[in-house]
Amino acid sequence: MVAWLFFILGVCGSAFFDAEAGQVPNTDNSPVVTKVEPPNWWIGLTPEVMLLISGRELEATKVECNLASLLVERTQASGGGKYLFVWLKFGAETKSGTAVCRITSPEGVTSFELPIAARMETIHRFQGLAPGDVVYLIMPDRFANGDPTNDKPAEAQGSHDRSKARAYHGGDLRGVREHLPYLKDLGVTTLWLTPVVKNGAAEDYHGYGAVDLYAVDSHLGTLRDYQDLVAAAHQQQMKILFDIVPNHVGPRHPWVANPPLPDWFHGTPQHHTNSSAPPYGSFYGETKEQTSGHDPFEVLVDPHAPPRLWRDLTDGWFFGILPDMNTENPIVAQYLMENAIWWAESSGLDGYRIDTFPYVPRAFWSRWGAGLRRIYPRLTTIGEVFHPDPSVTSFFAGGQKRYDGIDSGVTTVFDYPMYFALRDVLLHGAPVGRLADILRNDSLYVRPDELVTFFSNHDVPRFASERGSSPEDLRLAFGLTLTLRGIPQLYYGDEIGMTGGGDPDNRHDFPGGWTDDPRNAFMEAGRTAEQQTLFAYVQTLLRLRREHPAVTGGRLWHLASDESGYVFLRDAEEERVVVAFNNLGRAREFRVSLSGTAGQGSQGVKVLFGDGVAEIAGNDIRVRAPGKSVSIFLLR
Numbered sequence: 001m002v003a004w005l006f007f008i009l010g011v012c013g014s015a016f017f018d019a020e021a022g023q024v025p026n027t028d029n030s031p032v033v034t035k036v037e038p039p040n041w042w043i044g045l046t047p048e049v050m051l052l053i054s055g056r057e058l059e060a061t062k063v064e065c066n067l068a069s070l071l072v073e074r075t076q077a078s079g080g081g082k083y084l085f086v087w088l089k090f091g092a093e094t095k096s097g098t099a100v101c102r103i104t105s106p107e108g109v110t111s112f113e114l115p116i117a118a119r120m121e122t123i124h125r126f127q128g129l130a131p132g133d134v135v136y137l138i139m140p141d142r143f144a145n146g147d148p149t150n151d152k153p154a155e156a157q158g159s160h161d162r163s164k165a166r167a168y169h170g171g172d173l174r175g176v177r178e179h180l181p182y183l184k185d186l187g188v189t190t191l192w193l194t195p196v197v198k199n200g201a202a203e204d205y206h207g208y209g210a211v212d213l214y215a216v217d218s219h220l221g222t223l224r225d226y227q228d229l230v231a232a233a234h235q236q237q238m239k240i241l242f243d244i245v246p247n248h249v250g251p252r253h254p255w256v257a258n259p260p261l262p263d264w265f266h267g268t269p270q271h272h273t274n275s276s277a278p279p280y281g282s283f284y285g286e287t288k289e290q291t292s293g294h295d296p297f298e299v300l301v302d303p304h305a306p307p308r309l310w311r312d313l314t315d316g317w318f319f320g321i322l323p324d325m326n327t328e329n330p331i332v333a334q335y336l337m338e339n340a341i342w343w344a345e346s347s348g349l350d351g352y353r354i355d356t357f358p359y360v361p362r363a364f365w366s367r368w369g370a371g372l373r374r375i376y377p378r379l380t381t382i383g384e385v386f387h388p389d390p391s392v393t394s395f396f397a398g399g400q401k402r403y404d405g406i407d408s409g410v411t412t413v414f415d416y417p418m419y420f421a422l423r424d425v426l427l428h429g430a431p432v433g434r435l436a437d438i439l440r441n442d443s444l445y446v447r448p449d450e451l452v453t454f455f456s457n458h459d460v461p462r463f464a465s466e467r468g469s470s471p472e473d474l475r476l477a478f479g480l481t482l483t484l485r486g487i488p489q490l491y492y493g494d495e496i497g498m499t500g501g502g503d504p505d506n507r508h509d510f511p512g513g514w515t516d517d518p519r520n521a522f523m524e525a526g527r528t529a530e531q532q533t534l535f536a537y538v539q540t541l542l543r544l545r546r547e548h549p550a551v552t553g554g555r556l557w558h559l560a561s562d563e564s565g566y567v568f569l570r571d572a573e574e575e576r577v578v579v580a581f582n583n584l585g586r587a588r589e590f591r592v593s594l595s596g597t598a599g600q601g602s603q604g605v606k607v608l609f610g611d612g613v614a615e616i617a618g619n620d621i622r623v624r625a626p627g628k629s630v631s632i633f634l635l636r
């Protein structure tokens with residue numbers, strides 16, 4: 001409660017400064033504060049906090065605060081007085097309250113406030129993911145409109161138009177909160193929301209064009225709405241992942257015109273390199289086709305590559321347009337570290353999904369991960385490494401030092417190799433054995449069971465709209481993703497077979513999220529028969545995951561793998577299950593030995609899921625699997 005009070009004070013405090021800055025004409029050279037980042041902090045969280053004060057004429061000769069226990073360690077003005085960095089050290093006696101700090105410059109005096117609060121109870125906050133979790137990715141602008149009054153913020157005129165694919169559509173954080181019962185009923189446990197920070201362009205509905213790393217975008221709601229969402233999710237035993245983007249900010253961020261330090265970014269708006277420049281396909285003997293569908297991260301994991309081969313990736317501007325943060329500068333690194341701590345402490349979130357992970361030098365991640373873990377030991381961090389090769393993705397996963405002597409420190413990465421294999425097998429006629437081929441590389445990871453598996457997200461065409469995709473294929477994609485090892489991630493609307501091609505066609509509004517939608521697919525009565533069949537299929541599998549620890553966390557054993565089928569065993573302390581996948585259009589049989597596996601000695605089987613039948617014959621399990629099916633059997 002104390003924290004809330006001071007938080008409210010904090011908001012009022014910055015509003016006061018903004019108003020003051022707007023009203024006081026700049027007739028003299030006295031200092032003016034327009035923004036304080038972070039806007040508030042907590043006792044007992046970090047030994048010090050670095051503030052980035054924005055304004056003008058901030059060339060301070062002295063900064064002092066009215067709390068005796070709050071020591072100004074040092075200050076650094078920059079940007080021609082537009083910025084002032086202030087390092088504050090917390091003494092042991094620091095108590096909750098609002099510090100008022102006075103800035104003295106040669107031309108005058110001003111002050112700013114910093115609310116400092118006690119931490120809230122940490123129980124049920126910062127939980128991190130567990131093997132039983134299932135992540136559901138939501139683009140909040142496209143899910144549900146819980147508050148029509150924020151559809152057209154005054155500061156973003158003309159950004160809202162539901163008829164335009166790249167405009168804001170009005171979905172928001174309250175809309176997500178109001179549909180937690182739907183998500184709970186479906187059976188997912190964790191929500192990953194695309195970035196909620198304030199964006200700056202009329203087409204930034206996706207959230208990846210930040211202009212303020214300490215504010216919620218007004219189309220989506222307020223910081224209070226985000227806090228309410230996290231609290232409501234926790235109340236329903238659900239978790240929330242925050243999508244964080246330390247690699248870059250949006251082109252309209254005020255820093256781009258006025259960087260807080262000359263080397264705040266890699267390069268300048270006029271002179272910078274492009275992160276997508278390196279054409280390394282032929283370097284490693286690959287054709288252009290082989291390399292076109294993913295990012296060229298091979299050089300980043302290659303101990304023989306000189307820096308000139310990978311520098312564009314780590315220092316270039318993403319797509320040549322997104323200003324790249326210079327994380328090698330310790331002040332930039334501290335700013336980004338505090339920003340991640342601030343969102344966690346402000347909301348209680350359970351983990352971070354990290355955008356464009358390989359584009360940031362690994363030394364930064366190592367310190368960033370360690371800094372978070374010191375405060376939030378259970379928090380999960382998941383890196384996005386868009387690459388089909390496990391030798392590349394595993395290099396970025398945390399848990400061990402690599403050739404560069406660095407452990408990236410992230411909990412895990414998305415299993416892009418399995419994503420590519422699932423689509424190739426189910427949609428493009430690749431042999432089913434490709435799945436086992438990906439899984440054999442699990443030895444490259446320290447924690448393969450925590451890989452986040454998926455067959456769809458906001459960056460790729462909807463599964464249902466890929467050429468050759470059928471409703472059966474989509475069911476198989478769910479069937480495999482929800483039974484293979486790893487923590488599955490689903491993409492909003494795939495559970496009702498939503499369609500769409502590449503970005504932004506893969507980001508349609510969830511039907512029923514807006515009051516004037518003709519159908520409401522959040523309700524069974526609003527789903528077509530086909531949608532309901534798929535929804536029920538996914539819901540049943542998610543229930544099975546809750547009821548059967550072997551399906552979520554069991555050790556995986558290959559039993560059979562060939563051109564058209566894969567049979568595997570999952571073995572937990574309590575039970576063993578066998579999963580049979582048949583990719584043929586007709587029924588087929590498997591007869592597989594259980595010898596030398598945890599299934600040895602089984603006496604019988606019980607069907608848990610699907611229309612397959614199975615029996616134990618001596619040391620073997622015999623399975624008859626219908627065409628295009630996933631079946632699950634419990635061994636006895």
Ligand SMILES: [Ca+2]
Binds near residue numbers: 145146148149172219
């Ligand atoms: Ca809205």
Ligand SMILES: [Ca+2]
Binds near residue numbers: 314316324360361
């Ligand atoms: Ca970078």
